[in-house]
Structure formats: structure tokens, C-alpha cells
Amino acid sequence: MIFKSFLIFVPALLNGFILLCLICPGGVFSHLLLKISLSAGVGLGISSCLFFFWCLVFSPENRCFAAAEWLLLLCLFMTLLYFKKPSLKSKLKLPTISLEKNWLAILTGSVLAVLIVLTLYAFKNYTFMYPHGTFDAYAIWNLKARFIFRDPGNWQKAFSPLLNWKFHADYPLLLSLNVARAWLQMGIESTRVPILISGIFLFSTLILLFSATAVLRDSSQASIGALLLLSAPWLTYYATTQNAAIPTAYYYLATCFMLANYMKNGYKHELVLAGLLSGLAAWTKNEGLVFLLACFISIFFFSIRQKSSANLIYTFTAYLSGLFVPLAAIVYFKVFLAPPNDILEQQTILSLAEKVLDVSRLRSIFLVFWQWFVHLGEWNSPVFLLALIYGLLFLRKPPFNWNVVQLPAAVVLLTLAGYFGIYLVTPHPLDWHLKYSADRLLFHIFPAFLFIIFISTKTPFEIIHSIKHELDMKEQK
Amino acid sequence: MSIPHPIAPLSNPNGRMVQLKHYLTLKMDIMCKIVKVLRICFLLFLFFWSVRASLAFINTANRQWNPHMLNQDAASEWERRLRGIQDDLPRQGMVGYVSEQDYPGIIYSATDQDEEFSLSQYALAPLILDRGNTHHELVIGNFAGETNYQFEAVLGLKLIHNYGYGIYLFEGSPE
Secondary structure: OHHHHHHHHHHHHHHHHHHHHHHOOOOOOOOHHHHHHHHHHHHHHHHHHHHHHHHHHOOOOOOOHHHHHHHHHHHHHHHHHHHOOHHHHHHOOOOOOOOOOOHHHHHHHHHHHHHHHHHHHHHHHHHHHOOOOOHHHHHHHHHHHHHHHHOHHHHHHHHOOOOOHHHOOOOOOHHHHHHHHHHHHHOOOOOHHHHHHHHHHHHHHHHHHHHHHHHHOOHHHHHHHHHHHHHOHHHHHHHHOOOOHHHHHHHHHHHHHHHHHHHHHOOHHHHHHHHHHHHHHHHHOOHHHHHHHHHHHHHHHHHHOOOOHHHHHHHHHHHHHHHHHHHHHHHHHHHHHOOOOOOOOOOOHHHHHHHHOOHHHHHHHHHHHHHHHHOEOOOOEOHHHHHHHHHHHHEOOOOOOOHHHHHHHHHHHHHHHHHHHHHHHOOOOHHHHHHHHHHHHHHHHHHHHHHHHHHOEOOHHHHHHHHHHHHHHHHHO | OOOOOOOOOOOOHHHHHHHHHHHHHHHHHHHHHHHHHHHHHHHHHHHHHHHHHHHHHHHHHHHHOOHHHOOOOHHHHHHHHOHHHHHOOOOOOEEEEEEHHHOOOOOOOHHHHHHHHHHHHHHHOOOEEEEOOOOOOEEEEEOOOOOOOOHHHHHOOEEEEEEEOOEEEEEOOOO
């Protein structure tokens, strides 16, 4: 059943891959690892947006969506063949991943590879014991998918305002539509589908962090970063329980990588992809809307810093062109289908002001954030703190283009500030809200945080090399 | 290497400055060496700590595996529990849902109530469950324990069927 589920997603994944090859042409096999990890998110994200429009125009019952997806794949493939000109290759390409052949890179890379294989085995063992996932999976994502699969003629009932608010009928549809689409194509409500999607996002996040760091630094640094991500028990736990925190974190990381790349190279296609990926983050979870807003604000300020209105227009045109498809889906869904959000509903200016000015609320939120920062995931794992110490000890010295780090860091910090603001004004009991969501919200930014730390620090190879160089100099003296 | 004290009395003030500079350079050199050692130690620590933490969770996850307990998770169990009532309910529309928290004087766990309500909605979708509302033609009851419940007297609900495991179907009082 896992294999059958995978086959359903093959056109979506290939569409993502070819789209990436088209947007960042640099040869199909160059930076393959990076493209594979990005194509998972791009493919599944775009596929869910297209299925949403398909449902609006036709119906989920219409089984031709699979044929349409294969047709799209064929069109994209033909376009790739047509546009794959050598002149583009040299001009517009992402820097290649530097897979050094030094002992350090080989050692850390091998350990990481072994741990990824072991994690795959653990993922299978854990997730098959809880095939429906935990609360978030069966109360939100898979519940919506069931509504659509079991009654495709009335699929919009999945967002009925009559549903209890705890089922969050207003949450975006990336995961639910992917699950429902596969169930409809298979004709069976298999738990293997959401398991497979979780697995795809789990391993794509790991590989993306590795390849993104390797692109901007080196593979020994990338392995340490991926190992640190893997050591956070949250990662595998959220994936095995089919929590949407993993896909959200994946899209945050992918966007931050594209923004960092854009600041480094200034290529428009990187900004187009940043727009697409941040839009897909917002199409995954409501929290993604905060991230999207953070992206807008950060890109705006970084553009006006360059004191050129042409640059501002150029930047936003590129960013919005990538954002267009997911944003259209989000706007239609939020305006015409989704019930009001439980956080914003029944809020008045007075009640908002009261909450914002309440110092005890501020204190509670700070304390919980700090607690999670130090003891991540109730496993006594200070991964955030360790990464921060690493950042302080190994910080790179100039000459280094700090803009590469500053833009993604600004996005992450603004997102965190946005989350803080949501807790501040939440209409729900603050302790309850913090208890059941703060850890997941902090996890959203965790892979992006690691990425920022690891691109702004010296690599282990550089450290060892400098010591070796010093010793050699002394010997010569 | 012996380091001369910076404030050692010297007859020549210029010589004293040179000595101070030399002293500070040596100190900086030592500090740099300490930072470098610290960096290497931290790098090694981080590497081994990450591997250990990853293995610990992999171990925990592997311990969950029990082939004899497949499909015994809460959601699968709850679906089996509701299989009987599912046949007597409409496939779509809306029904009421009451549980211990709607019955006065019963001690209950809020988390369990939320969990069971969510599992019920998940099992019975696309039927919508209206929590705590008895003003429907049909109302699902989820009441665990040995309490002698007086549904008609307390909640105004007429029992249609008791499916066991605390699952009931009631006739509600539509408005």
C-alpha cells in the first residue's frame, strides 16, 4: 500500500522537480540532492493547490485529476527539453554542493547517513503503531481528508462552521487535500497515505538542511547541522504522529534558504522560489500566514535599504510571481469557504488592548518560550541553546556578506515576534494555549534557525585547517 | 615560559611599555589557544551529543514496535467501539453529542473528553457532531464508568440503544 501511495505522488514529485529545473536551470543532475529535497515540497504543495482549484471547478469526484497531472508533467518535460539551452546553464545556476573528500566530511557524512537510515527504520516502527497519528492529525488534517473522501459531492462541508472549533475548519488545506486526493485515486481510505506524506517531509527537511548548508558552506558543516536537527526528538516524533509542524518547518527552511541565496547571488529565480515556498507555508498552516507577513516586511526593508525604487519593484514582482498560485488558493479559501478564525473571532479593540498591556501575560509567554528554548521537547535536550553556543564560538569574521544571514534571520525573528503577538491576544486561556502549542510553534523555526547558525559560522574543516596551518608555521619557525 | 610581571619596577619607562606589550601579546596568545581548544572540545561534544541523542530517540521509537499490537491504537480502537452505532446513524447531517462533562456532578478529565470527542468525530465523518447540544433528533452519548445515569431525568434524553463500552444512542429534543 505504501508503494501504491507513492505511485500516486510520483507525478506531483516529478512536476516539482522539473519546475525547479526550469526555474533554476543548471543542468538536471547538478545539485541533485538539493533539487530532490526541494521538489518534494514544491511538488506536493503545487499539486494540492491545483487539486483545490480542480475541486472548485469540477468536483473531487472527477477522477481525471490524475490524468491532468500526468499531462502537466508531460508539458513541463517538453518545456524543459525546449528551454534547456547551454547558455542559460552558465548564467543562472545555484552554486554546487561542495562534497569535499576530506576525512572530516567523510566521517560526519557517514555518521549522518547511518543515522538517517536508522531514523527511517524507527519512523516505520513508531508510525505503524499509531497509523492515524495523534490529536492534530485525526482532529484536523485527516479529518478534513475524510470529509472530502467520504462525501466528495459535499466536500466543502469539511470547512463547515458547524464543526466544533477544536477541529479548526479554517486551517489551510495542503496536507488534507494531498491525503484526500490520494485516497480518491486509490479508492480506499488508507492510513499509509498520510504516513507517506509525513515521511516525505521528514526526510526532505533533513536533506534540505544538509544540502542548503552544504551549498553555502561545506558538507562537514552541513552534516553537523543535520545531526543537530536529527538529535531534536521533536523532529521524528512530530513526523511519526503526522503533525503539520514538520511540513511547516520544511517550508520555512526552504524559504530562508532561497532568501539567503538571493542575498548572495541576486538572481530573480531565487526570489520567485522564495515566494512560492513561503506561500506554500501559509497554505500548510495558519501560522504560515505570520511567516508570509514576516517575509513581506523583511523583503520590503531589505529592498528599500538599497535605496532604489526600481529594485523594490523588481524584488516584489519576482516574489509575488512565485507567491501567486498558493496565495490565490489561500485567499479564495479564506474569503469564500473557511469559517472565521477562533483567534480573531469575537475580539474587540478594547479586549485586544487589555491583553497587550497585561504584563503578566507577557511574562508567562516569555517564560514558556525560554523554557522550550532551554529544554526542547520535554527530553531535556537543549538543542536550541547548543546551536546558539556553536554560533557564538564559531562566528565567521569579515570579509563575509552578512546580508546573506540578515534577511533570513529577520524573517525568523519577525515570525517569532508574530507568534508572541498571537499568544498575547489569544482569546483562549493563555496557559492552555501555550501548553498545547508553544513547542510546535518553536519547532517551526528550528530548522531555519539551525540553517542561519550554520551558514554564519566557520566550518569544522576551517577550524581544524587553521590550527594545522598554525602548527605548520611554528614548525617552520 | 616565564612571563615578567607588567608592573615590575623598571628604571626605563619605554622599556616598561615594551614589556607590557609583550606581556599582553603572550596573554592574548594563551587566550586564543584556550578558545581554539574550547572550540575543538565543543565541536567534539556537539558531534557525540547529537549522535547519542539521535540514537536515544531511535531506540525509544523502536521500542514502540510490537507486531501483536498493530491497529490497537486509540483511533483504531475508538472506530471499532463506534462501529455499532455507526449503522444506526445517518451518513451525513448533524447529531448531538453528550458525555460526562455535560452530566452534572460527574468528575471527568477534560483532556480525555476532548480526545474522545475528536476520535468520535473522526470516526463518524462526514456526520457532524454538535458537542453538548441535545436539541437534535439523535444524540450520541459517551459515558464511561459504573455511575447510575438518569439520562431522561437529568438531560431529557430518551435512550434508544446501549451499544456497550459506554456508547449510547438517544432520542433528543429538537427545537
